[in-house]
Amino acid sequence: MQHMTRRNILRAGATLAAAPFLPAWAADDAAKPASEAKPKSRLILLGTAGGPTPKPNRAAPAQVIVVNNTSYVIDCGNGVARQMILAKLKLASIRNVFLTHHHSDHNADYGNLLLLAWATDLAKRVDTYGPPPLAEMTAQFLALNDYDIRTRIADEGRPPLKDLIVPHEISAGGLVMQDDNVKVSAALVEHPPVEPAFAYRFDCPDRSIVISGDTRPSQNLVKLAQGADVLVHEVMHLPSLEQLIATEPNAKTLREHLLASHTTTEQVGRIATEAGVKTLVLSHFVPGGYPFLKDEVWFDAVRPYYSGNLVVGHDLLEL
Template sequence: MIDRRTALKLTLGSVAALTAPAVFAQTQAKPRTKMVFLGTKGGPRVGVGPSNPANLVVVNETPFVIDCGMGVSHQLASAGVPLESVKYIFISHHHSDHNLEYGNLVYNAWATGLSTPIHSFGPKGLEAMTKTYWELNKFDIETRIEDEGRPDLRKLLIAKDITEDGVVLQTPDVKVTAFRTPHPPIMDNFAYKFETPDGVIVFSSDTSYNPKLAEFAKGADVLVHEAIYLPWVDRLVTRVKNGATLKKHLLESHTAPEDVGRIADAAGVKVLVMSHLVPGELDVTDEDWRNEAKKAFKGRIIVARDLMELKLPL
């Protein structure tokens, strides 16, 4: 079992365990582009095992956070990333395991010294959610502005609803493109493509099996795709009261590992990373996940675990 406080560094197909999280400010042999899988367990349940969904892309020391499940602030700190250095946040869809710590991440960054803007992007409702967060925390924010001399946090977070597919952010180093993919009953749900100087990374978001996602990810260096282990679903439904309803939802809104492999194969990606694992605990082994995906994809397959790190170029 991998300790959540232990970072794993993946380079050129080898895996080297670190005795402590990588230091964000370290300059020696620092990659220009890297990914950190902050939270790899799918679903809203919070436990002592893997953290809820969140990912990080760092390009030229600029952090891009993808999804904000519970624990994202702690996981960023564990990865050695100063919270006040976060510049961009992307929310894939409005399920709680993807947006529950959105406002709190920004607040926590402010508490550690944030003084520069954060730009956030997500499906329709993100702007309203941001406004509501300010209303919820009005007393605390205004008290700390007065008592502690902090800048007004409400002016530092710039939220933008995404209403259609296409480029949502272009910086000198990174282009981010959104692509709507179905996650029934949620249809306002976006996969994201990050085009960096060192390669292309695609995050599937939660999604049912969607061959069009392979077109979106065509030729990517890394595809990070969610996965659900079907035999586990059959076991689960015998243990919960809402088993039949839950099973229907899970099967209609997520992708089995073999189908994940089909997407990776059709896209011709260099590396497939399975994350947002359901179940996220170690009920299912890494080999179980890989063996299913290998039925359709013969390339390199990584089963993500919390604080695992991947450098680009591969």
């Protein structure tokens, strides 16, 4: 049965439902009358690569949680707007954007996502959350694109974009926001030299989903993820690290950063076990492009340390 589970997970394409088991929340809801079923949350991995350089096989880091046709975007790596379109999501459905930290693979398209959504059909307020200097970043992005924005307002009758984006800077863990669909909490994680960096927990009507952001092993994250239904966690394959580093001009500095600020396959398995999460989803793969690693490599490296539902993430995978 364990072999069948592993094989089927690795073959799963678009949804977790293709796997031979379902998370507990799915089984519980399936047994309820339609009138009692809770709104289903959708988690879509928009991009699963790690690092700032574009990869041929994975998009830059980003996730979206959808509840009641409302989208909550977590991180905005390069190309996130196009990834949302490929996931068949309307850009106008974006209500909130959350940044885990200010590395370019996580925030490069923060402004672009909102600009492109506005240029498409976004006409409602979007609240954004992240570490300082989020407010200054937002203002500078609007200034950078002022010509295009003014032109489209005059030529296409669009509302002023500056009135639609409301940034909120967060510097400590705790409750971030709550609406009719989700309750969002944050925890400080460790991703030196970047401070602050956050993980986010989304308590949805049907389940809880935690996004680790970039971090080395963190007890704050373990507490945030305690008993969660789904944990999406970054992962680094240590045996392949030396091969990756050998291709970089700043090999020594890169090696020190990766070892000090990220989480290995063994460590992520132990974190998920300690937190008691039901499903662990691997993402933000390092290496994410070269050297190329098959799903089985990632799966087998984590499985000895975590016995729950284990998913090797892919771009546009929906869970």
